[in-house]
Amino acid sequence: TDESDWEVGEFDLDDELEGVASLPVVAIVGRPNVGKSTLVNRILGRREAVVEDVPGVTRDRVSYRASWSGRDFTVVDTGGWEPDAKGMHQAIARQAELAMATADVIVLVVDATVGATSTDEAVARVLRRSKTPVVLAANKIDSDKAEAEAAALWSLGLGEPYPVSAAHGRGAGDLLDEILKVLPTTTQVVPRLDGPRRVALVGKPNVGKSSLLNKLSGTDRSVVDNVAGTTVDPVDELIELGGRPWQFIDTAGLRRKVRTASGHEYYASLRTRSALEAAEVAILLIDASQPITEQDLRVLSLIIETGRALVIAFNKWDLVDEDRRYQLDKEIDRELARVPWAQRVNISAMTGRAVQKLVPALDTALDSWDKRISTGRLNNWLKEVIAANPPPLRGGRQPRVMFATQAATRPPTFVLFTTGFLEAGYRRFLERRLREEFNFDGSPVRVNVRVRD
Numbered sequence: 001t002d003e004s005d006w007e008v009g010e011f012d013l014d015d016e017l018e019g020v021a022s023l024p025v026v027a028i029v030g031r032p033n034v035g036k037s038t039l040v041n042r043i044l045g046r047r048e049a050v051v052e053d054v055p056g057v058t059r060d061r062v063s064y065r066a067s068w069s070g071r072d073f074t075v076v077d078t079g080g081w082e083p084d085a086k087g088m089h090q091a092i093a094r095q096a097e098l099a100m101a102t103a104d105v106i107v108l109v110v111d112a113t114v115g116a117t118s119t120d121e122a123v124a125r126v127l128r129r130s131k132t133p134v135v136l137a138a139n140k141i142d143s144d145k146a147e148a149e150a151a152a153l154w155s156l157g158l159g160e161p162y163p164v165s166a167a168h169g170r171g172a173g174d175l176l177d178e179i180l181k182v183l184p185t186t187t188q189v190v191p192r193l194d195g196p197r198r199v200a201l202v203g204k205p206n207v208g209k210s211s212l213l214n215k216l217s218g219t220d221r222s223v224v225d226n227v228a229g230t231t232v233d234p235v236d237e238l239i240e241l242g243g244r245p246w247q248f249i250d251t252a253g254l255r256r257k258v259r260t261a262s263g264h265e266y267y268a269s270l271r272t273r274s275a276l277e278a279a280e281v282a283i284l285l286i287d288a289s290q291p292i293t294e295q296d297l298r299v300l301s302l303i304i305e306t307g308r309a310l311v312i313a314f315n316k317w318d319l320v321d322e323d324r325r326y327q328l329d330k331e332i333d334r335e336l337a338r339v340p341w342a343q344r345v346n347i348s349a350m351t352g353r354a355v356q357k358l359v360p361a362l363d364t365a366l367d368s369w370d371k372r373i374s375t376g377r378l379n380n381w382l383k384e385v386i387a388a389n390p391p392p393l394r395g396g397r398q399p400r401v402m403f404a405t406q407a408a409t410r411p412p413t414f415v416l417f418t419t420g421f422l423e424a425g426y427r428r429f430l431e432r433r434l435r436e437e438f439n440f441d442g443s444p445v446r447v448n449v450r451v452r453d
């Protein structure tokens, strides 16, 4: 395979990939010649994927829409990403990693007439760590007699091998049934429509958390208590804001105010962490009338670690005069430089000033947190940015960024596939440009780099 096939500019993203982006994805992986393309054709029930007897041939189509038993999904033939034969172990391991980052189900195809080769074992090692379900297809079992050969593949440690003959169709139905069994009914693309958004109200003691809670729930309390069909943990509370219910996490803890002399902060931080983990978005309260402290920044770090969307509410604004305001601006520049993307509102829980501005800020943050950029748009953008600003040389070599994909939402998580190490400065540059282009206000964004040497 010509190296240039790996450049973003020449990466073929067919239209179909765009159109089916929201369907669950089944990735077919395995070394060359085990019958991946044949299996894809079998799944599609038509002769569409290019089948070549030449190992490692570059195929120009990688993604197809398929359906079985009334379920639609996308099949990705990773054969299209196969590099040359040298470094096969590594190449296949990366192929598996790509599948783990992007697929909902992985089908590892092994040629059962050959048995598990060292390459198959290398890929199985990678896939055993996978959180994505893996189905093992023992291919080229063309007859009953050959069935025993499939059983030998238990040794790969990936569970039951499904005997199949991609070429003749034998066992294909059982394999597809098994794939459907582990295929999620919806992908994470679909926004949650099934209940109120979950909010954690966090901040150091005395910033005004319980005051804000009282202010917010003071109005419309009775309406909220009667929202139908919602089951809420008794420690949580449904509060109606902007005409919609929101689930505030662990309000019981905020109202109760356990104050123990020793270890108070430790328990408070455990509590904060578990509230964040249960929430989708955090409102971080900071006392605007006092200098920003270490304790505020520790809570901020917890939010960033858990990857939640973020609104920073500067409370006690009624106490902020011109001088303090000037100081605060400087503190924000200095202390909050790592979250320039956070939504910010200046409120007073006591007077009620601007508390209604929390709702649009929460909405913006959650929209960004849920946002998915299609692979096509992402790579068009990437190609332009890289053409204008190529990555800096490393040891005289130019790392190339070949392909990018959004592997997850909540928070948006991107994977860049590169031929060499990208410096932290350049990664930050790409993240900044990504934010400018696609607008992730209010949400953290993660960018992971997978290097192929």
Ligand code: GDP
Binding pocket: 030, 031, 032, 033, 034, 035, 036, 037, 038, 039, 051, 052, 053, 055, 056, 079, 139, 140, 141, 142, 164, 165, 166, 167, 168
């Ligand atoms: P890929 O490189 O993994 O995509 O493999 P292909 O689908 O191109 O198949 C490689 C070779 O194996 C081709 O010659 C196929 O005809 C053959 N093949 C694929 N599936 C089967 C099968 O179930 N039985 C037999 N006997 N041969 C198969």
Ligand code: GDP
Binding pocket: 203, 204, 205, 206, 207, 208, 209, 210, 211, 212, 254, 315, 316, 317, 318, 319, 347, 348, 349, 350, 351
């Ligand atoms: P928590 O520990 O974070 O729950 O904080 P509280 O809600 O108990 O508030 C701590 C103190 O700050 C109380 O005396 C509140 O009356 C006061 N407080 C809360 N919000 C405001 C505000 O917006 N302005 C002023 N001036 N005081 C506030």
